Amino acid sequence: MNRSIVEKAQKYFTTGVSLITSSGPHGQNVMAAEWTMQISYEPMLIAIFIHEGNATFKNIKQTREFGINVSSEEQTMAVNIAGGYSRKETDKLKINDAFDTIPSKKINAFMIAGCTINAECKLVTMKKLGDHTMIVGRAVAISYDESKKPLIYHTGRYFRLGPIIESFRKTINVDETAINWFSIESDGRFVLKCVGLIIKYNTKILVLKHTTKNHSYMTIPLVVPKRGMAYTKVLDSYLKKIGLRVTINKVPTLKRLIIKNKKKILRINFVLFEGRLKSGTKNYRWKPVLSNSLLHELTN
Template sequence: MPDDSINVGAASRRVPVELAKAYRLLNHGPVTLVTSAHAGRRNVMAASWAMPLDFQPPKVAVVIDASTLTRELVDAGGEFALNIPTRGQATATLAVGSRSGREQDKFAAAGLATFAAAEIAVPLVAGCLAWLECRVIPEPAVAGRYDLFIAEVVAAWADPAAFSEGRWHFPDAECRSIHYLAGGAFFATGEGFQVVPGERE
């Protein structure tokens, strides 16, 4: 397994996100890159079906198909990370969502560098907008029947150029989060706007 887990530049561009506000990293429904590792093996897959579930303690849910290497590693290790890629990482996101990690190291094949997580033994993808480190809350019946994993967020991080003070503020077109439709079609997160409570349009 290639050792590219030391990436000082990537780690230095992140700041901690208050765990009670970690849900805001996922609330707008971006594509995520799910990273996993166990016993010297690692993998990354793309997942659109990931969502926040709770505030304190923060929880997330993600669907991981039973046939995948990611599922094998998450089942064995009980941990995963949700990485939120940029518009500039869309090609790599499609690539890791279209190939099996049983055939090759998908990080290397897609040109994705990694760095070490703080609380879990799973790599984080460099260049992303945000990262959530997660420990599985065992629900074997739910996972077995629906491929649905529930996990507690034990650490959350964001690139301050795109997320600070609990809010997204995408700096440019390439550094927006992305949303997957189908067949290689994505769209980027659009312009934000504010609504004043009680105001009529």
């Protein structure tokens, strides 16, 4: 690999920066670590990746505990000091006005005030990987401050978090029958995932009568797959069950929609396959695709 490309590419990873606190053979200390991430929910495990030459490494190895303080956008100076000097050179925590420390509940090292997250960790495992060592800690105490915004690190510079990018969904108005039917299918899920089949004939589309708990609705052949099931298999077995014989184009389209009726809304992700009818059930109908309808949105 071309070394200069590798070096530039490495800077394109985007991270936050944590202030790692420790107290050990090198005394109380703080260092900056961009390579910090949560790696398990339960137990809550957080990994940091530290160079063996750092004073922090020796402190953690000996005491088997450390603090993770995720820095906020007001803390660039603290990060520069924590990351720019070693405890072997100077006691960073004593530098005038650089760090505002707070006592910990469950570990000996101090925590840093003004951060977005403070996690007190007990060492679970260490493993040398390449030129750094992965240090995994279990959070034994944790707090967060919603009023603080995280500092972002990219291309060796500090950034603020930008505005939210909405994950796009088109809103379609539907009638009461449709929203009721999909509500029952969704069974309280935040997003209902469906796999459906589009069979077109001129300006019409094949629909079937679907019945769920006293609600019936004419719509494309569709099924709600169980989590983790392959969509093509779910669709194939559904079509077999209803006796609809089709040739399916295996390249699907994804439609992320919000269906709406008065104040009721439902988020639905449709994975749609196109098919051609061979022969089949007597129970289907062809419905004209009207503009601005759900069928129109699914077929376009």
